[in-house]
Amino acid sequence: MTASTATATATADEVTPYARKALIASTAGYAMDGFDFLILGFMLTAIRADLGLSQSEAASLATWTLLGAVAGGIGFGILSDHLGRVRVLTWTILLFAVFTGLSALARGYWDLAIYRAVAGLGLGGEFGIGMALAAEAWPAAKRARVSSYVGLGWQAGVLAAALVTPLLLPAIGWRGMFVVGLVPALASFLIRRAVGEPPLFVERAKGAKAATRTMAPLRLLVKDAATARISLGMLILCSVQNFGYYGIMIWMPGYLARQFGFGLPQAAVWTSVTILGMAFGIWLFGELADRIGRKPVFLAYQAGAAVMVVVYSQLKDPTAALVGGAVMGMFVNGMLGGYGALMSELYPTEARATAQNVLFNLGRAVGGFGPLVIGALASAYSWQVAIALLAAIYVVDMLATALLIPERKGVALE
Numbered sequence: 001m002t003a004s005t006a007t008a009t010a011t012a013d014e015v016t017p018y019a020r021k022a023l024i025a026s027t028a029g030y031a032m033d034g035f036d037f038l039i040l041g042f043m044l045t046a047i048r049a050d051l052g053l054s055q056s057e058a059a060s061l062a063t064w065t066l067l068g069a070v071a072g073g074i075g076f077g078i079l080s081d082h083l084g085r086v087r088v089l090t091w092t093i094l095l096f097a098v099f100t101g102l103s104a105l106a107r108g109y110w111d112l113a114i115y116r117a118v119a120g121l122g123l124g125g126e127f128g129i130g131m132a133l134a135a136e137a138w139p140a141a142k143r144a145r146v147s148s149y150v151g152l153g154w155q156a157g158v159l160a161a162a163l164v165t166p167l168l169l170p171a172i173g174w175r176g177m178f179v180v181g182l183v184p185a186l187a188s189f190l191i192r193r194a195v196g197e198p199p200l201f202v203e204r205a206k207g208a209k210a211a212t213r214t215m216a217p218l219r220l221l222v223k224d225a226a227t228a229r230i231s232l233g234m235l236i237l238c239s240v241q242n243f244g245y246y247g248i249m250i251w252m253p254g255y256l257a258r259q260f261g262f263g264l265p266q267a268a269v270w271t272s273v274t275i276l277g278m279a280f281g282i283w284l285f286g287e288l289a290d291r292i293g294r295k296p297v298f299l300a301y302q303a304g305a306a307v308m309v310v311v312y313s314q315l316k317d318p319t320a321a322l323v324g325g326a327v328m329g330m331f332v333n334g335m336l337g338g339y340g341a342l343m344s345e346l347y348p349t350e351a352r353a354t355a356q357n358v359l360f361n362l363g364r365a366v367g368g369f370g371p372l373v374i375g376a377l378a379s380a381y382s383w384q385v386a387i388a389l390l391a392a393i394y395v396v397d398m399l400a401t402a403l404l405i406p407e408r409k410g411v412a413l414e
Helices: 001-011 017-051 055-083 084-106 109-137 140-180 183-194 201-209 225-249 254-259 264-292 295-314 319-333 336-348 349-367 372-382 383-388 390-404
Strands: none
Touching: 017 084, 017 109, 017 140, 017 183, 017 254, 055 084, 055 109, 055 349, 055 372, 084 140, 084 295, 109 201, 109 336, 109 349, 140 183, 140 201, 140 264, 140 336, 140 372, 225 295, 225 319, 225 336, 225 349, 225 372, 225 390, 254 264, 254 319, 254 383, 264 319, 264 336, 295 319, 295 336, 295 383, 295 390, 319 336, 336 349, 372 383, 372 390, 383 390
């Protein structure tokens, strides 16, 4: 393959069969992770009762998973930039699935926490590799849209978890639900066989930029003052994204039960509507970002999130909470549709997966404390106080976007 061929692959308007396969692989892997992670939120009450855990111990199981994702994000991101997107993507899915299944064997807090932390290693590798794979395979004019499609994979997974868990959990228990998480292990082998490496990555691996590849991918994130400033901005954006998302989603079923007396099936329906709002927001983000640019859409969504978390915290009527949850979800998680495209355009191929995984998963490390902070504030004060305070972090988000993040809409990938 010539350099001109690789460039055409990255910038042409035509969507190739390979691009579609890459999108399916990335989206399917992220959907599996979303399903396996969110079932934990629905199972916390049952796990806590069966294993005799305190409320803080139960909440920290999500934190252990997300902290494991930080190590996995760094390690697998670097491996992906050296060894290939699809190969390492398969490893991450397999690791996450196997240790999710092993969680069914837990006999106490610490062994379950270890299983969740190791599963988090695979979870951490999934996001950035999938986003880099899709961004490198699709044309620049559709890059934000395809990133939003990968993000929709997570939403499909969590929606499936919200709908399936109330049906399966009473029948097979929390241990059986973790066994269901083994399914992605089978799918990972199918993904590996069906999809090859993106042409852009293959070209760079053959030495098109051999001099740049001698620099460690992590160093490329801070190679100069301008790049370090961008990385700081992206770290703030990813931290706010994950803190708000996990802080809300992990506790939403319990909040609905306390606030409105909902049982698990009804709480699942309300949560599902919020997830559908998130999915619509992700899709809309990609459409708008490809048309008017990344920064304006990020700023609009961040402002919407700041307003809606305050509005939602004041709702007293179940029907209003149903509608308000969907609108809040649209803004709070809709931004997920933009990170893949934005970071793909900000960093070179030699560090693209590393940037995606390191920055997003460091954000996950911060976000991992979301459930703990929200739970502590809710216990000391009220849920309304806890969720209203989230508005402040979206104001910080807006400042970081405006001051630290450049606009790169439509650029050819380096």
